[in-house]
Amino acid sequence: MTRLIAIAAGLVAIVGLGITYAMTMMQGEDDQFAQCRASNVAGGASQIGGAFTLVSETGETVTDKEVIDQPSLIYFGYTFCPDVCPLDNTRNAEAVDLLEDRGEMVKPVFISIDPKRDTPEVMAEYTDYVHPRLLGLTGSEEQVRAASKAYRTFFQAHQPTEGEEDFYLVDHSTMTYLSLPEHGFVEFFRRDVTAEQMADRVQCFLDAR
Template sequence: MHTKIIVSVVLGVLLGAVAAVAVFPEARNKFFPQSQTQTSGKALIGGPFTLTDASGKTVTDADYRGRYMLVFFGFTGCPDICPAGLQLISAALDKIGAKADKVTPIFISVDPARDTPQKVGAYAKNFNDRIVGLTGTPEEIAAVAKAYRVFYEKTPNESVPAEYGMNHTSIIYLMGPDGTYVAHFNPTTSVDAMSEKLNKLL
């Protein structure tokens, strides 16, 4: 079991690294420098979404305008990456004090078949009362994952098919009050590093 957890964490970090190289211009330039062509511009992530909160209410990205968002994708059955990411978000927001009031942390399930609105909402609140849990139909989750350039897929359990897992991108996105990308973190970021960066950006 310990080995499986380590493998899962490593896989999540690798998925996040691949996504960062693919999406963020600065990451592409760092790992794949080009002598003549320079890449610039904003990261191509974020956009409109329609999802459901724990009360069953339909919410959209427009509901969070005027506030920063910390957006993290995962699922309630996640054994390691999701708890680590949510604990990091909680601790970092606690550490920055009053500035945390400017931020809405959002946990979006990539497992809509099993994660009901109530289930994902309660799961998120286990880590911090500030965290909003959202889910939706498979089509709505596919749309928001595409907008945020998030990869996810089922990992079948050959012994018990109903007990599948999920591989998914583990990046935590900080989005600005206008809904545009500001910065990103991953579950292995230290609390001090995340809170320091948030303090500078908020």
């Protein structure tokens, strides 16, 4: 009897594994970008991205639909960031230039998580220095937090020292997000990805549309 129960349990486990495998394979087949993905998002790519309203570097109120009107590389940071943000934005700009050389137009986007200091004027000066097509976005604290929440990013300002209220650092996540107008978020890139690697992976997504 014990042996029969063990055999039955084994058959159930095998069937269960078969169903899981089949579902995984079906999901892979349904994902037109499966061959391009190098990252996994718990719950799927639909868990990241979404609607937001921000203020552009020219002072205009813009929505996510207006911002992501072409393939876009989105990065959350701040202009007073001493080292991480300049390197990441420069890497993203280099990837955009590599793609443009291939005939692909991808928009670099920089969303500030420090709206207190990053006014539209400050953002414009910063983005003009990094890349002529880099779009800088800021907004109210509520708008910025909503955009950050949509992309599941983190940021936390340090408490400034007395007498130096304008000089403080902000801890923040450092992913760059690829979003496509017709698909929304599709991939994220870590800091260790080079401009060449980023360009190649973005190209894969563009070719698979």
